[in-house]
Amino acid sequence: xxxxxxxxxxxxxxxxxxxxxxxxxxxxxxxxxxxxxxxxxxxxxxxxxxxxxxxxxxxxxxxxxxxxxxxxxxxxxxxxxxxxxxxxxxxxxxxxxxxxxxxxxxxxxxxxxxxxxxxxxxxxxxxxxxxxxxxxxxxxxxxxxxxxxxxxxxxxxxxxxxxxxxxxxxxxxxxxxxxxxxxxxxxxxxxxxxxxxxxxxxxxxxxxxxxxxxxxxxxxxxxxxxxxxxxxxxxxxxxxxxxxxxxxxxxxxxxxxxxxxxxxxxxxxxxxxxxxxxxxxxxxxxxxxxxxxxxxxxxxxxxxxxxxxxxxxxxxxxxxxxxxxxxxxxxxxxxxxxxxxxxxxxxxxxxxxxxxxxxxxxxxxxxxxxxxxxxxxxxxxxxxxxxxxxxxxxxxxxxxxxxxxxxxxxxxxxxxxxxxxxxxxxxxxxxxxxxxxxxxxxxxxxxxxxxxxxxxxxxxxxxxxxxxxxxxxxxxxxxxxxxxxxxxxxxxxxxxxxxxxx
Amino acid sequence: xxxxxxxxxxxxxxxxxxxxxxxxxxxxxxxxxxxxxxxxxxxxxxxxxxxxxxxxxxxxxxxxxxxxxxxxxxxxxxxxxxxxxxxxxxxxxxxxxxxxxxxxxxxxxxxxxxxxxxxxxxxxxxxxxxxxxxxxxxxxxxxxxxxxxxxxxxxxxxxxxxxxxxxxxxxxxxxxxxxxxxxxxxxxxxxxxxxxxxxxxxxxxxxxxxxxxxxxxxxxxxxxxxxxxxxxxxxxxxxxxxxxxxxxxxxxxxxxxxxxxxxxxxxxxxxxxxxxxxxxxxxxxxxxxxxxxxxxxxxxxxxxxxxxxxxxxxxxxxxxxxxxxxxxxxxxxxxxxxxx
Numbered sequence: 001x002x003x004x005x006x007x008x009x010x011x012x013x014x015x016x017x018x019x020x021x022x023x024x025x026x027x028x029x030x031x032x033x034x035x036x037x038x039x040x041x042x043x044x045x046x047x048x049x050x051x052x053x054x055x056x057x058x059x060x061x062x063x064x065x066x067x068x069x070x071x072x073x074x075x076x077x078x079x080x081x082x083x084x085x086x087x088x089x090x091x092x093x094x095x096x097x098x099x100x101x102x103x104x105x106x107x108x109x110x111x112x113x114x115x116x117x118x119x120x121x122x123x124x125x126x127x128x129x130x131x132x133x134x135x136x137x138x139x140x141x142x143x144x145x146x147x148x149x150x151x152x153x154x155x156x157x158x159x160x161x162x163x164x165x166x167x168x169x170x171x172x173x174x175x176x177x178x179x180x181x182x183x184x185x186x187x188x189x190x191x192x193x194x195x196x197x198x199x200x201x202x203x204x205x206x207x208x209x210x211x212x213x214x215x216x217x218x219x220x221x222x223x224x225x226x227x228x229x230x231x232x233x234x235x236x237x238x239x240x241x242x243x244x245x246x247x248x249x250x251x252x253x254x255x256x257x258x259x260x261x262x263x264x265x266x267x268x269x270x271x272x273x274x275x276x277x278x279x280x281x282x283x284x285x286x287x288x289x290x291x292x293x294x295x296x297x298x299x300x301x302x303x304x305x306x307x308x309x310x311x312x313x314x315x316x317x318x319x320x321x322x323x324x325x326x327x328x329x330x331x332x333x334x335x336x337x338x339x340x341x342x343x344x345x346x347x348x349x350x351x352x353x354x355x356x357x358x359x360x361x362x363x364x365x366x367x368x369x370x371x372x373x374x375x376x377x378x379x380x381x382x383x384x385x386x387x388x389x390x391x392x393x394x395x396x397x398x399x400x401x402x403x404x405x406x407x408x409x410x411x412x413x414x415x416x417x418x419x420x421x422x423x424x425x426x427x428x429x430x431x432x433x434x435x436x437x438x439x440x441x442x443x444x445x446x447x448x449x450x451x452x453x454x455x456x457x458x459x460x461x462x463x464x465x466x467x468x469x470x471x472x473x474x475x476x477x478x479x480x481x482x483x484x485x486x487x488x489x490x491x492x493x494x495x496x497x498x499x500x501x502x
Numbered sequence: 503x504x505x506x507x508x509x510x511x512x513x514x515x516x517x518x519x520x521x522x523x524x525x526x527x528x529x530x531x532x533x534x535x536x537x538x539x540x541x542x543x544x545x546x547x548x549x550x551x552x553x554x555x556x557x558x559x560x561x562x563x564x565x566x567x568x569x570x571x572x573x574x575x576x577x578x579x580x581x582x583x584x585x586x587x588x589x590x591x592x593x594x595x596x597x598x599x600x601x602x603x604x605x606x607x608x609x610x611x612x613x614x615x616x617x618x619x620x621x622x623x624x625x626x627x628x629x630x631x632x633x634x635x636x637x638x639x640x641x642x643x644x645x646x647x648x649x650x651x652x653x654x655x656x657x658x659x660x661x662x663x664x665x666x667x668x669x670x671x672x673x674x675x676x677x678x679x680x681x682x683x684x685x686x687x688x689x690x691x692x693x694x695x696x697x698x699x700x701x702x703x704x705x706x707x708x709x710x711x712x713x714x715x716x717x718x719x720x721x722x723x724x725x726x727x728x729x730x731x732x733x734x735x736x737x738x739x740x741x742x743x744x745x746x747x748x749x750x751x752x753x754x755x756x757x758x759x760x761x762x763x764x765x766x767x768x769x770x771x772x773x774x775x776x777x778x779x780x781x782x783x784x785x786x787x788x789x790x791x792x793x794x795x796x797x798x799x800x801x802x803x804x805x806x807x808x809x810x811x812x813x814x815x816x817x818x819x820x821x822x823x824x825x826x827x828x829x830x831x832x833x834x835x836x837x838x839x840x841x842x
Contacts, residue, residue: 305729307728307729327728327729327730327731327732328731328733330731331730331731337729339726344723344725345723345725345726345728345729346723346726347723347726348718348719348722348723348726348727348789349722349723350722350785350787350789350790350839351718351719351722351789355715355718355719359715359730359732360730360731362712362715363712366712370711370712371706371710371711372710372711372712372715374710414730
């Protein structure tokens, strides 16, 4: 029997110790539709998808694929049934070729049961063509850009004749041009009657690509709406469950006071990274660093902090030249860095909130015998987290068990505990839900009122414009302009971000 | 109605305390396992296992391994591994022994020479330190995977030992040297005191110093540790260096305990030590582990050995059982720390 829905999840309930992650959720997707699944982090989107793919077993409810009940036992199983997942973090073998990745686990075989390389090659060419990818099947996967790897992943889904494709934050590391290309592919899929489930936090994208939107909040399905019935504000209020108030707090005027940090003709030791960057940061100022992916902003701030090598140029903190750029020296001079990649270079996942908060500041907590003053560490770590309103069952909880927003607060608490004057925040709200984002903005506002200075790298245009006193824009490692408050428009930032120099 | 409420509260109270008990159990699994084993063994042996003589023998048997376990425990906390333990301990034992032979012994490595008792001790420990620092340098600065780095140094240590001793037994050690391990303070074996002191020192290091905390941070997330201003390379040198000192002590004590050293001394000790700390809850994922756990792990393995010997299980089978225990311990470890 046929159903009008490609995927039908009925009354899905999933309980984890202490939390009801999904509460009687019903989610239906029609074929030939781009269906956005929205909700704050922790709303239950990923849990729902994990139930779909059989990574979690739902406690109650059933899943129908074209009207037939199905139980997948993992993404491989789902893929064979025509349900494909394009992950936010791509899971491929970077050292293997595109063809090998595409046919992994189902390589075409000759009669003698050896791998049929010829057919694999020609099949790959054909599939790649369907996603407008003009590369050799023998290209090493890891040598491709993220966008092209993603296209390969979509090609793989197509080669499985996928009927349902789930995309989780597919644009998080793509440039604008690449997003355009991706959307073209998504529309092609839709026209082939594929059901596309699109998960994203980016409102603008949803209005561009989706035709239907389902909103989840606190483990419940709030509703499913045609895109025409929604506005940006309405969508936010559905997700947050309250009226979206002022998106950004008032950061006040550009203070233009004393200079706390000066970067002087800094050039990376890595070829084709940033070159000859100079700027000054004032006390109480938020300096935004804008640019497209590949603008080398992360490379710049991490080099200032001494994690990446510098070929020439100097950094001055409060007038003092930093002789050797390394994290120890920078921390001592009162600089902190909240890295972009929270999981990769921020969290100590298995360690407690207390340990995660205190690690860079332990030198301040040594007694005469050079032993750690644990009671004082405990109180201070607790205090800083309480100030930031970190929500955690206890200070001994492993940080990996907190939500993204709360993890980020712990990382901010970590750096505040080092008593910094300058805080470098690289994508401070990446992967954080709307409510927690606003809290982070409020914290930033408080910090500058206390006379601290912030360098903020952000790829989110409204955030960059709303939360900066000044914006420096980079393009492929070159400084292409500085925008004062009055000139800050999305157009201006984009124009500078795309000013390619030779 | 009021009655219903009360029942509800009671149920939730019961639920909460059950949950607490579960949490407690998962936190102290290693300790509970140890005590359960001890009780089991006591019942099986009609209380023999709990007699002082048995406990004393257990301590003496496990003392040298404890040092190896403390050393490799620190390394595993930094998310490293050390395969060189067995042969490094063997080399340290041989070096220590060679300086503890009497002058009049014709088979001595240094015939006609005698050294003060401090010389073999220092020589043994120093040898351990050198190999520890070698491993540390390969891992920290050479950026070699610890598995490979220590696999190489394992073979080097074995080669050096064979060259140094010419593949012969270094024996007939001086009584004064043998007394280091074999002596007693009152009823308490010297070895028991050494372990206690060593465990205490490592506990202070791991729990109460910045250096120790850095080991956990590096094991937890090396990149994050770097960003937090930890000198990762230097910390790794310290961890491997300290482990080397532990192996040096282990070797010296082993030579003293047995009164000799040869190329089979401490054979397979890397396996025993890694197994013990893993059973003791030091995670191969890095960043997790306590001194209490390491010691309990060593003595749990000791009890299992003791029990199997008591039950007269063939030693070939003991080897097999040990292998299974390691696999099980790591299996549960991986499950415990993977996300739900």
